[in-house]
Amino acid sequence: MIFDIKHAFRIVAALTLTIGSLAQAPARAEQNFVQDIAPIVVKNCIACHGERTALGGYRMHTLEAMMRPGASGRSSVAARDAEHSLVYSRMVSTDIDKRMPQGGEKLPPVMINAIRMWINEGAKAPGVDPKVPLVKLMGPRSHPAAPVTYSAPPPLAAVAFSPDGNTIATGGYREVLIWNRATGALVKRAGGLPERIRAIQWLNADQLVIAGGIPGEYGEAAVVSVKAGRRTGVLTTFPDVASSVAVSPDGLRVAAGCADGSVVCTELATAKPLWTSKVHADQITGLAFSANGQFVASTGRDKVVKVYDATDGTLYTTYNGHNRNNGRYRGQAPVFAIAPDGTAGFVTVGGGQWIQTWNPEKAKAETGDAGDMETRFFTQGHTRYAEHGLSGDVFAMAIVGTTAYVAGESGSIQKVNLASDEKSKEVGKQVDWIYGLAASPDGKWLAAVGFKGVLQVIPTDGTTTGTAWVAAPVASSAPKPRTKQK
């Protein structure tokens, strides 16, 4: 037997070190950047010093950014010298206007000490890619439980019918709520989700995927089991709220869009990332696969729709129809909602008066850098425009065959025939902004949610005005909005 002297020596040395340090102070490992430092920064700093917002000319969303000086030009992080590192000195500043987080409470000593020690230990982050957002390094968050009861109805952004059309999922605060469509009964709650739920898609009778998060701080796309009443997997995380989610027609892949302008496509079964793209100049608002599975398209506040090859995420083309003024089709405006048109194409809507139905291949032929682009776009005339008749921005859309239902700022739900020039017709109304709209798979029902926290269910045949209820368990002492439609 070979006696491993080196190994034995190491054990003794380690023991000696431990005993030695125990004698002076409690044994403590070095600060770990990912576990100890990144969470402090993400929670307390990046809302003002993130990728989008860089107050004081300083960003902290990646390690690389943290290390760069801000507007002052002075060291943000000077390794082994916390006193001369603005990140630390501004946290302990006695000048209340200078102290960070600005305008907030002074952070607890344990956090301030962690930052000081990390810097004084050399500001090390072994194995950390300095360009990767801290939120990504930290991985998925676990979320606190949803409130048992709400003190007031929460604004609602997401709504989706189950595949059999008998239940409706709405996004609550840190949870998804499942409602009986016919009776309005709360059937189930699935909690432990991100604070805000911005999008919901059902995968099957039990599972759904959600997109949500906290603006400027964290986002995720996750799988939720209704039966289990909780999150069962996280597909991807983002450094900003996830605003949209879409499942491929074959059910194998999920694309999620983020307010930071990025799209991530993952394999549903394994959560393996397939591709990532970041080509929008502003927030992504909506996302869809084409019905034939060939394309993924994302709508943006930047007034364009980006079309990606669904297999590898390469940019196929940019649809500019919402970013052009031509003749009566006026209104350069953000795009808020998208749905597949049944073939390779898409239906999109946002600001402006027009729902636009278009095909990526034709859009590609119409776009480009040529000087006559604007003219080409309209003379080719491939886009079909349908007037929706709403005033203000349109945030949500549901498609049944060639009929589009749209709603938004005005609170009115309009039915628009995409195939004819028939005038649009109001089929329902809420007292405030509508953020989410869904149609049942058989096309017989519409569900709308919005700012007031009311879920409204309307038959599409117009026989009744439908029902409406507050889609959250609100404490009985809380002020109640109306629960029935007139």
Ligand code: HEC
């Ligand atoms: C509510 C917004 C807000 C939050 C949260 C915030 N800051 Fe700031 N920060 C500012 C503003 C505004 C400035 C620019 C004015 C100034 O220098 O005081 C600034 C400036 C700074 C600067 C100086 C940059 C330079 O070189 O001029 C540092 C360093 C800094 N912040 C660190 C932090 C740290 C660390 C945190 C988290 C613990 C944090 N900030 C949280 C608003 C914020």
